[in-house]
Amino acid sequence: MSSGGHHTTEPDRLWSVDEHLEDVLTTVRPLDPIELQLLDAQGCVLVEDVMVPLSLPPFDNSSMDGYAVRVGDVSGASEEFPAALEVVGDVAAGAADLIHVGPGQAARIMTGAPLPPGAETVVPVEWTDGGLGEGPVSGMRARSLSPEGATGQVRVYRPAEARAHVRAKGSDVKAGDLALETGTVLGPPQIALLAAIGRGTVRVRPRPRVVVLSTGSELVQPDEQLRNGQIYDSNSFALTAAARDAGAIAYRVGAVADDADVLRSTIEDQLVRADLMVTTGGVSVGAYDVVKEALSHVGDEDVPGGGVEFRKLAMQPGKPQGFGTIGREHIPLLALPGNPVSSYVSFELFVRPAIRTLMGLQDVHRPTARATLAAEKALSSPKGRRQFLRGTYADGEVTPVGGSGSHLIAALAQADALIVVPEDVESVAPGDEVEVVLLG
Amino acid sequence: MSSGGHHTTEPDRLWSVDEHLEDVLTTVRPLDPIELQLLDAQGCVLVEDVMVPLSLPPFDNSSMDGYAVRVGDVSGASEEFPAALEVVGDVAAGAADLIHVGPGQAARIMTGAPLPPGAETVVPVEWTDGGLGEGPVSGMRARSLSPEGATGQVRVYRPAEARAHVRAKGSDVKAGDLALETGTVLGPPQIALLAAIGRGTVRVRPRPRVVVLSTGSELVQPDEQLRNGQIYDSNSFALTAAARDAGAIAYRVGAVADDADVLRSTIEDQLVRADLMVTTGGVSVGAYDVVKEALSHVGDEDVPGGGVEFRKLAMQPGKPQGFGTIGREHIPLLALPGNPVSSYVSFELFVRPAIRTLMGLQDVHRPTARATLAAEKALSSPKGRRQFLRGTYADGEVTPVGGSGSHLIAALAQADALIVVPEDVESVAPGDEVEVVLLG
Numbered sequence: 102m103s104s105g106g107h108h109t110t111e112p113d114r115l116w117s118v119d120e121h122l123e124d125v126l127t128t129v130r131p132l133d134p135i136e137l138q139l140l141d142a143q144g145c146v147l148v149e150d151v152m153v154p155l156s157l158p159p160f161d162n163s164s165m166d167g168y169a170v171r172v173g174d175v176s177g178a179s180e181e182f183p184a185a186l187e188v189v190g191d192v193a194a195g196a197a198d199l200i201h202v203g204p205g206q207a208a209r210i211m212t213g214a215p216l217p218p219g220a221e222t223v224v225p226v227e228w229t230d231g232g233l234g235e236g237p238v239s240g241m242r243a244r245s246l247s248p249e250g251a252t253g254q255v256r257v258y259r260p261a262e263a264r265a266h267v268r269a270k271g272s273d274v275k276a277g278d279l280a281l282e283t284g285t286v287l288g289p290p291q292i293a294l295l296a297a298i299g300r301g302t303v304r305v306r307p308r309p310r311v312v313v314l315s316t317g318s319e320l321v322q323p324d325e326q327l328r329n330g331q332i333y334d335s336n337s338f339a340l341t342a343a344a345r346d347a348g349a350i351a352y353r354v355g356a357v358a359d360d361a362d363v364l365r366s367t368i369e370d371q372l373v374r375a376d377l378m379v380t381t382g383g384v385s386v387g388a389y390d391v392v393k394e395a396l397s398h399v400g401d402e403d404v405p406g407g408g409v410e411f412r413k414l415a416m417q418p419g420k421p422q423g424f425g426t427i428g429r430e431h432i433p434l435l436a437l438p439g440n441p442v443s444s445y446v447s448f449e450l451f452v453r454p455a456i457r458t459l460m461g462l463q464d465v466h467r468p469t470a471r472a473t474l475a476a477e478k479a480l481s482s483p484k485g486r487r488q489f490l491r492g493t494y495a496d497g498e499v500t501p502v503g504g505s506g507s508h509l510i511a512a513l514a515q516a517d518a519l520i521v522v523p524e525d526v527e528s529v530a531p532g533d534e535v536e537v538v539l540l541g
Numbered sequence: 542m543s544s545g546g547h548h549t550t551e552p553d554r555l556w557s558v559d560e561h562l563e564d565v566l567t568t569v570r571p572l573d574p575i576e577l578q579l580l581d582a583q584g585c586v587l588v589e590d591v592m593v594p595l596s597l598p599p600f601d602n603s604s605m606d607g608y609a610v611r612v613g614d615v616s617g618a619s620e621e622f623p624a625a626l627e628v629v630g631d632v633a634a635g636a637a638d639l640i641h642v643g644p645g646q647a648a649r650i651m652t653g654a655p656l657p658p659g660a661e662t663v664v665p666v667e668w669t670d671g672g673l674g675e676g677p678v679s680g681m682r683a684r685s686l687s688p689e690g691a692t693g694q695v696r697v698y699r700p701a702e703a704r705a706h707v708r709a710k711g712s713d714v715k716a717g718d719l720a721l722e723t724g725t726v727l728g729p730p731q732i733a734l735l736a737a738i739g740r741g742t743v744r745v746r747p748r749p750r751v752v753v754l755s756t757g758s759e760l761v762q763p764d765e766q767l768r769n770g771q772i773y774d775s776n777s778f779a780l781t782a783a784a785r786d787a788g789a790i791a792y793r794v795g796a797v798a799d800d801a802d803v804l805r806s807t808i809e810d811q812l813v814r815a816d817l818m819v820t821t822g823g824v825s826v827g828a829y830d831v832v833k834e835a836l837s838h839v840g841d842e843d844v845p846g847g848g849v850e851f852r853k854l855a856m857q858p859g860k861p862q863g864f865g866t867i868g869r870e871h872i873p874l875l876a877l878p879g880n881p882v883s884s885y886v887s888f889e890l891f892v893r894p895a896i897r898t899l900m901g902l903q904d905v906h907r908p909t910a911r912a913t914l915a916a917e918k919a920l921s922s923p924k925g926r927r928q929f930l931r932g933t934y935a936d937g938e939v940t941p942v943g944g945s946g947s948h949l950i951a952a953l954a955q956a957d958a959l960i961v962v963p964e965d966v967e968s969v970a971p972g973d974e975v976e977v978v979l980l981g
Binding site for chain 2: 159242331388
C-alpha cells in the first residue's frame with residue numbers, strides 16, 4: 102500500500118481511466134444473495150432459476166361474465182329461437198365447491214371462476230337475456246341487489262363452440278417451466294409473475310449500502326451561516342443522491358473536518374453499515390489532505406489484503422483518486438477528489454459502475470452515444486488526459502455548457518451529458534464527432 | 542354518476558383510449574407544493590425560482606496545493622535560478638484569519654483555501670522544492686507529520702501570471718442569478734447546486750401516495766396454500782411496484798374479498814393516506830363486481846363533484862374501466878380490470894400518467910418509437926379497438942411475445958414494449974411499421 106505524494110513508489114505514474122476502472126471492477130464483487138420479500142426485491146437481480154410450481158391458470162376458468170353451459174344445449178340458438186336453460190346457481194371467482202351443470206342447465210359464471218363440472222363452454226352474458234326475459238342485456242345485476250339472478254331461466258341467443266371463453270389450465274405457464282432465470286432484474290412485470298406463481302420471497306442480491314462522507318474543514322451545512330473562508334458542503338448531498346439513483350441505499354454522513362483521527366474514527370464507525378464507502382476531498386498533494394493520511398490505519402490492521410492506494414489519473418477533472426478496501430470485511434472505498442465537478446464526474450465513471458457491480462447487474466455503465474459538437478469555437482483539451490466536459494445532448498448534437506473548471510456547479514446542473522475528449526486529442530472543432538456519456 | 546351495466550345512461554357508448562386518458566388528466570391536478578429537505582426532494586419538481594443568495598465561490602481561492610506569492614517575486618524564476626521565498630505560514634481550506642503575504646514571502650496554500658491578502662497568484666507545489674531544498678517535489682508532506690513545512694524557505698522554479706490557479710469569487714454563479722427555475726426536476730447535479738448555494742430545503746411537489754388494492758374472493762397471498770378455485774394475488778404486487786417506478790410512494794393493501802361493505806370500509810380507511818387510489822377487478826358486468834357497487838357510497842356523500850364512473854373503452858385488453866374522485870378531498874380513483882395483463886396495461890396507459898401529473902412533471906408519458914414488426918405471421922386485432930400487444934424491442938424492430946390473452950403473465954414478464962395496433966387496423970403484417978410504447 103502506498104501513501105501517495107512523494108512517498109509513493111511510482112510518484113509520477115499516471116493511471117489511465119480504463120486501468121483505474123478495471124482495478125475497481127475486478128476488486129468489487131457482487132454482494133451475497135439474500136431472500137427478500139417480493140416488493141423489497143424490486144430493482145434487484147434474481148440469483149436463482151425460478152421454476153413454476155403450479156400451472157397458470159391452476160384450473161380451467163371463464164374469461165367472461167356469463168353462463169357455463171353444454172355445447173349441445175346452445176347449438177343453433179338465435180335471437181329468434183333462443184335456447185332456454187335452467188339456471189342452477191352461481192359460480193363466483195374463488196368458488197371451491199362447484200355445482201354440476203347437466204343437460205338443459207346453465208350455471209351463472211363470473212370471470213376467473215372455475216368452469217364447473219358438466220359445463221363445456223361459456224356464453225357471455227351479453228349473448229343472453231340475463232334471466233330477465235327482455236332480450237339481450239349488457240351485464241348482470243349485482244348479486245346483493247338481485248339474488249334471484251342465480252335462479253330461474255336464462256335465454257341464450259347465440260351458440261358457442263366447445264371451450265369458448267375458457268382459459269385452459271396451464272395455458273399461461275406449466276408446472277416445471279422456467280419462470281425467470283437467474284440474472285433477471287425484477288421490475289413490475291417480473292414481480293407480477295413471481296406473485297402469480299405463489300412466490301412471496303425471492304433470492305436476490307440486495308441493494309448495496311453506500312456511505313457517503315465529504316471531508317474539508319471549510320465545509321458548512323446548507324442553511325447554516327457561512328463565515329470567512331467557508332463554503333457549503335454539496336458533495337455529500339450530490340453523491341448520496343447519485344448513489345440512490347444508481348440503485349443503492351445511501352447514507353449521507355456529511356462533512357468531516359480535516360483531522361485524520363476524527364476521519365479515521367468516523368470511517369471505522371460507519372464501516373458496519375457500508376457495503377461501499379465513498380469519500381470526497383483530501384486525496385491530492387496538500388499538507389491537509391487527511392483522507393490519504395487516515396486511510397493507512399483504518400479497520401483491522403492485522404488482516405492482510407486491505408489498503409487504499411492513492412494515484413493520479415490521466416483525466417480531467419478527477420486527477421487524484423484513491424481506491425482500495427478497508428477493515429476486516431475488505432469494504433471497497435473510493436476516495437474521490439473534493440471539487441464538486443471532479444467528485445461528480447468521478448462518481449459517474451467509477452462509483453456508479455461499482456454500485457451496479459455490487460448489485461450483480463450486467464449492464465453497469467451509463468449509455469454512450471456519438472454526437473456532433475455544436476459549439477461556437479473549438480474545445481481544447483490537455484494532451485495525455487481524457488477530458489470530460491459537461492454538455493446538453495439532443496438529436497445527435499451535443500452543446501457544451503460552462504467551461505472546464507472543476508468548480509462550476511451551476512453548469513453541471515444544466516448538463517445531461519458528459520463530452521469525452523480522448524487522451525490523444527487536444528482540440529475538437531465544431532461539427533466534429535465526439536463520444537458522449539448520457540447522464541439520463 | 543352511473544353505476545355501469547344495464548343501469549348506465551349510455552350503456553353501449555365506447556370511450557376511446559384518448560377520451561378516457563383526457564378525462565383522467567384533466568381531473569387529476571398536481572399536488573400542492575411543500576418544503577422538503579434536499580435529499581427528500583430528489584426526483585421531485587421544483588415549484589419556485591431559486592435565486593443565488595451568495596456568489597460561488599464566495600471568495601477568491603486556490604485551485605491547487607501550492608504557495609500563494611506575489612507575481613514580481615517569481616517572475617524570471619527557473620530551475621537554474623529559483624526564487625527563494627520566506628514561508629510565513631499555512632492557509633488551509635476553511636481558514637478564517639489570513640496571514641498577509643508581503644514581498645519576498647510565500648504562504649503555503651491548500652486547494653480551496655482563500656487567497657490571502659498581499660498574494661497575487663498561486664504556484665503549484667510541483668513547481669517548487671516544497672521547502673526541502675532538493676529540487677521539484679510531487680506533493681507536500683502531511684502537516685501533522687511535518688509541521689515545519691509551514692515555515693522556512695521555499696524555492697520556486699517557475700514564474701506565474703497574476704491570478705494563476707486562482708478561482709475568482711463569483712466565477713461559478715453570482716448572487717442574484719437564477720440558480721434553478723420552477724419546473725426543474727431535482728437530480729443529483731441540481732441537488733449539488735442547491736446545497737452549494739446553501740439551500741437545505743426547497744419547495745417542491747411531493748411524491749404522491751398511491752394506495753393499491755386488488756379485489757377478488759379468489760385471491761390468495763403468495764406463499765399461502767391454494768385451495769380449489771383460488772389463484773395468487775399478483776396485481777397488488779405488480780401495481781405497487783409500478784407505482785413506485787413511476788415516482789410514487791406506494792402502499793399495497795393487498796386483496797379484498799368480493800364484498801361491497803368490506804371493500805367500501807377498506808377504501809374509506811385508506812383514503813387518509815391516499816393522493817390516488819388504484820383498484821383492480823370488479824369493474825366488469827358480473828354479478829359479483831363489487832367495485833362498481835361499493836364506489837357509489839364511499840366517503841362524504843354530501844360533497845358534490847365526486848363519484849366514480851364506470852365505462853367501456855375501445856381497447857384490448859382493458860375494456861372495462863372506472864374513474865372518478867371519492868371522498869371529501871376528491872381523491873382520484875382508477876378502477877382497473879382484474880386480469881393481470883389488463884391491469885398492468887391500464888396502469889401504464891392511465892395510472893402512470895396520472896401519478897406523473899400529480900408530481901407536476903411535464904413529461905407524463907412513456908416514450909414511444911416506430912418499429913418494424915418482426916413476426917412469423919400477421920397479427921390480428923379486433924376492429925374498432927386499440928390493441929396493446931406485448932413485445933420485445935431492439936434496434937428498430939419489435940417481436941411479439943405471447944398471445945393477446947389478458948391472463949398471460951409469463952409473456953408480460955418477457956416484454957419490454959407494448960405494440961399498439963390502432964382502432965382502424967385489423968391486421969398487421971410482418972415487416973409493417975407499428976408504434977411501440979417503450980416500458981424501459
